[in-house]
Amino acid sequence: MKQNIDEYLEDCSTQKGFQYQIRCESCGKIWKSKLSLFSQACITPSTEGKRIIYQTLYQREKAEALSLAAKEAKEVFSRCPICGHLVCDNCFMICEEIEMCRDCAARLNEAGTPVGM
Numbered sequence: 001m002k003q004n005i006d007e008y009l010e011d012c013s014t015q016k017g018f019q020y021q022i023r024c025e026s027c028g029k030i031w032k033s034k035l036s037l038f039s040q041a042c043i044t045p046s047t048e049g050k051r052i053i054y055q056t057l058y059q060r061e062k063a064e065a066l067s068l069a070a071k072e073a074k075e076v077f078s079r080c081p082i083c084g085h086l087v088c089d090n091c092f093m094i095c096e097e098i099e100m101c102r103d104c105a106a107r108l109n110e111a112g113t114p115v116g117m
Contacts, residue, residue, distance in 0.1 A: 005077065006070040008086055009033075015058075016041040018065030022073055026091035026101050031076055033069035036061070078115065080104055089116030 009020040017037040023030050038061055045051035078092040079085070080101035087101045093112030095105055105112050 004070075005073050005086065006066060008077075009066065009069055009073065011066075013062060013065070018062050018069075020066060020069040020073075022077060022086070024077070024088040024091055025085035026087040026103055029088055029090070031073065031088060033065075033072050036065040036068065082108075090114050092116075 005022075008022045010022065012019045012021055012032065015038065017035050019033055019035045021030050021032045038058060040054055040057060043054070045054045077086050077088055078099070080087060080092070080103075081098065082100050082104040085101055085103070091102045092115045093100055093102050093105045093110070094115060095110045095112035097110075099115075100108075100110065100112075102112075102114070104110075
């Protein structure tokens with residue numbers, strides 16, 4: 001089972017910028033991180049040395065964007081303590097005794113209010 005939220009992030013990056021997405025395991029809705037533009041996107045390296053520097057910079061900025069996307073996602077997604085699914089705030093319920101995803105709440109006949117409301 002995936003443990004960290006960054007393990008759920010799907011890479012949607014291009015040579016121009018970095019973006020990641022997660023699909024809610026309950027409703028299937030896709031959330032995308034903010035697009036982070038690559039600082040050297042309009043530059044074509046003219047030598048092998050510059051290409052290596054370009055790629056190194058690209059990987060560094062991509063790692064930073066992944067870290068930011070994980071922080072963003074933690075504000076929008078929660079892990080259900082019962083089934084372990086990662087669900088969006090619209091599918092994560094604040095119930096009387098314990099918070100859980102809406103699927104588990106329905107199975108357990110628990111009433112609650114979605115976090116995203």
